[in-house]
Amino acid sequence: MVTIQVGKKKIQGARGSNLRETLLAAGVPLDSPCGGRGSCGKCKVRVLGEVDPPSIAERELLDSGLKLGLRLACRVTIRGPLAVELLSSAEESAPSEEVISRDMQLGAAVDIGTTTLAGYLVDLPSGSVLATASRLNPQASYGADVISRLAYAQEGGSQDLTEAVRRGVADLLVDLAGSLGQIRKLVLVGNSAMHHLWWGIETSSLAQAPYRPASTQPISEPASTLGLSLHPEAQVYFLPLVAGFVGADTVAALLATGLDEGHARRLLVDIGTNGEMVLAANGKLLTCAAAAGPALEGAEISCGMRGIQGAIEAVNLDDGINYKVIGDVEPLGICGSGLVDLLSELLRVGAVDHTGRLLGQAEFLAQGGAAKLASNLLEDGFQVAVGPQGPIVLTGRDVRKLQLAKGAIRAGCEILLSAGGIAYQELDEIILAGAFGSYLSPKSALRVGLLPPVELERIKSAGNAAGEGGKLVLVGDQQKKRAEEIARKLEYIELAGRGDFQERFMEGMLFD
Ligand code: FES
Structure with a gap:
């Protein structure tokens, strides 16, 4: 066994064993969406010590990062004592400062x-x-x-x-x-x-x-x-479930937002790895789920990352490129809200056309695009920033993935509206919920067409409504009954079997 220093923590690992597996077994959080296949590049760590030379996958995915000691944990074999620095993937929760006395329930x-x-x-x-x-x-x-x-x-x-x-x-x-x-x-x-x-x-x-x-x-x-x-x-x-892709989190979000109460016509859109939508209108509660894929959460996007320290979370292209990074540190990638902002801004300045095509430099300039931005239109995409790990670029392929995701969400919203017999103009409110929805700029979400084009003031954020609903059930038995009633009342609409889904999905992929 050899000692591996991970931040302030020391763990033990066997010589010849895989670094990612060793870290996970010791409870060290590490993103690895591809399951350790060496294809996602998200298990990046900085390694100092005795390890095998970089694999082909690492040379391709890390490129200049290798010189900085970056490696893919899933491709590293431990050969001796190591020091490992976790990068963007590590997340520690902040414990409470509150005093918990022994007699508290x-x-x-x-x-x-x-x-x-x-x-x-x-x-x-x-x-x-x-x-x-x-x-x-x-x-x-x-x-x-x-x-x-x-x-x-x-x-x-x-x-x-x-x-x-x-x-x-x-x-x-x-x-x-x-x-x-x-x-x-x-x-x-x-x-x-x-x-x-x-x-x-x-x-x-x-x-x-x-x-x-x-x-x-x-x-x-x-x-x-x-x-x-x-x-x-x-x-x-x-809490109870509704359908395969509409779970207890949706039931809890409804409970927390009181969507089922009153006469307002409201649409709840919860965008996570999957998109769930609920429409409350004319005494009915209709729901559906759309397979948006993980693109809106930054996964499967070349420079995408979760919304944690180092992620670009907001972008503005008014006067050159301005962006905001979570934690005010150097940028490592872009998270979901930053991606939607960036796409929305690229559309606004004319660097992406209504089909989702990224324009080349010459074409952008010929159409009156700003010279300040034109130099960032590279052959393989739009360069937003250069961080310590290299350039942060949104590629044409990334734009397609975002289009597929937003097309699916928008199609789900449209189908619910049509099943509920109302037009989007009649909606009193759209509530954004979920890990991603809460951070999303409503203005950008409207501009990219992720949501039906209601007035901006009608869009509200509900934060983590699912967690709030869970909390309500924890302290009130009445709320538990209400949650079970909501689950019974929700009418699930299966999108896969509908002839109009494909059509609305194709329409939803385009930009206005
Ligand atoms: S886990 Fe995906 S590259 Fe290592």
């Missing part, structure tokens, strides 16, 4: 997102939130999205996925409360795949058409049966 609500676990620690008698924290879902090392996780489960990996998510939630609870013994209630929300994998329910019906959950019922179990050492009487409750 605690509860926790966790939103099990495909990418991130978001948790709240609550003082049960008062309902006040004592701490919040988030962590990478450890299942991410088996694949970036729901589809690849389900595929892994089909290949016999269900137990790995169940263990990973339970371990991740337990670690998150320790981040929140310091220990587990005082937690008397745990409420969970998440999509249908996360729900099944959490409970260890067979996922094959979710993995193939018509993509139905094995069960949509709410489930409650003693924590002890799940191997969680919470308070001896603690119960774990997972």
Whole structure:
């Protein structure tokens, strides 16, 4: 065994073993959407010490980064003691400063997102939130999205996925409360795949058409049966599901936003790795899910990254290139909100046409484009910045991926409106929810056509509505009943079987 220094932490690894696997086994968070195949480039770390020379995949993906000591953890074989610096992928949650006394009765609500676990620690008698924290879902090392996780489960990996998510939630609870013994209630929300994998329910019906959950019922179990050492009487409750791609997170988001109450015509759009939409209109609650893919969250985009330190989160091309980086550090890549902003700005200045084609330098100038921006139009895309890891470029291929994603979301919105018998002009409000939706600039979302063209003032952000809904259920039994009622009332519209989906999807891909 050799010692590996990871930040302030020391872990042990075997000579000849793989660095990514060693880091994950030691609980070090590491993005690896391709599951360690050496194709996504997201498991980048800086390595100092005894390792094998770079592989071909690393030479291709890292290029000049190799000189700076960058390596792909999944391609590195440990040969001796090492120091590893985690780059953009590492995420530590911030523990609470609040004092937790021994006699407090605690509860926790966790939103099990495909990418991130978001948790709240609550003082049960008062309902006040004592701490919040988030962590990478450890299942991410088996694949970036729901589809690849389900595929892994089909290949016999269900137990790995169940263990990973339970371990991740337990670690998150320790981040929140310091220990587990005082937690008397745990409420969970998440999509249908996360729900099944959490409970260890067979996922094959979710993995193939018509993509139905094995069960949509709410489930409650003693924590002890799940191997969680919470308070001896603690119960774990997972909100009900609606359909294969409309899960407990959507039910919780509805609960938190009160979308089902009153007479307003409202559309909730939750953009995560998948897009779920709900329309409340004329006494009905209609829902659908669109396979947007992970592009809007920065995955599968050449310089894309999650919304963490180092990510460009906002772009403005008014007077040259201006951007804002999370944490005010040098830029490492672009996250979802930055990508939508950038695309929106490129459309506005005429560097991307209505079909999504990036113009060449000469063509852009001939059409009156600003000279300041023209020099950033390279052969392989638009260069936004140069960071310590090299140029940050949005390529034509990236634009296509973003178009596919926004086309799917927009088509889902249009189909709900038509099924609800209303025009977009009649919408009182569009609520953006989800990890990505909350940070998205409504103005940019409208300009790229991700949302129906309502007035800007009608778009509201709901933050992590799913987590908020989980919190409500944690402190109120009445809310639990309401959540179950919402799940029963939601009418699910399957997009895959509809003749008009393809047409609306093609229209939705274009820009106005
Ligand atoms: S390149 Fe994808 S995990 Fe290493």
